[in-house]
Amino acid sequence: MGRVIKHEGVAAMQMQSGAVRRLKAFARGESTWAEVEGMTFEEAKAIAQVGCDLAAAGRLEEARILFEGLVEGNPKDSAARAALGTVYQKLGRLEEALAEYSAALAREPSNPVALANRGELYLRRGERQGFTDLANAVEADPHGETAAGRRARALVKAIALVAVEKLKEDAQP
Incomplete structure (x- = not known):
């Protein structure tokens, strides 16, 4: 049985044409699904807060x-x-975590959470990029307003202290 399309008048046609425009913009990659659905920044922020609370x-x-x-x-x-x-990092899904941090940084290169967490993961793998990410996290959050910025600062400080001790050891005959 086919679907019956009812004519609801001018207001319904205008609403439908707005929905069609949003869907076409989504199909062209010009908007996100959240925009198609009409999700506001405040709604997304509230959902994210619930996610943070759950984590x-x-x-x-x-x-x-x-x-x-x-x-x-x-x-x-x-x-x-x-x-x-x-969340992926806490679940041990490290490659997926790295991919998400990198995607976040592609959009916002100074995101202190992505920089600090990706830096930590790179350091664990022995990659120098980790120190660069941590230094950039400190630069992105110079006053330590975020937990990630404070953690990055502590890690950079610890790495610097270890490096100084290593230099001292190497300098001794």
Whole structure:
């Protein structure tokens, strides 16, 4: 049985044409699904806060689902990508975490969360890029306003102290 399309008048046609325009813009890659759905910044922020609360409570799978939904709805949201990377990192999904941090940084090169967390993962792998990311995280958050910025500062300081000690050891006959 076919679907019946009813004519609801001018207002319905205008609403439908607005929806059609949003869908066409999405299909052309000019807008996100969140924009098609009409999600506001405040709504996305509220969902992200719930995701952060879930992650803080150790409910990582539920947090993952929320952040994956936010990223799917708006892949341009660097904060949601960094948060998803953090959840992936806590779940031990390190390659996916790196991919999300890198995607966040492609959009927002000074995102302190993505820089600090990616830097830490790179350091664990023995990659020098880790120190660069940590230094950039400190630069992005010079006053330590975020936990990531404070952690990056502490790691940079610890690395510098170890390097100074190593130089001292190497200089001794």
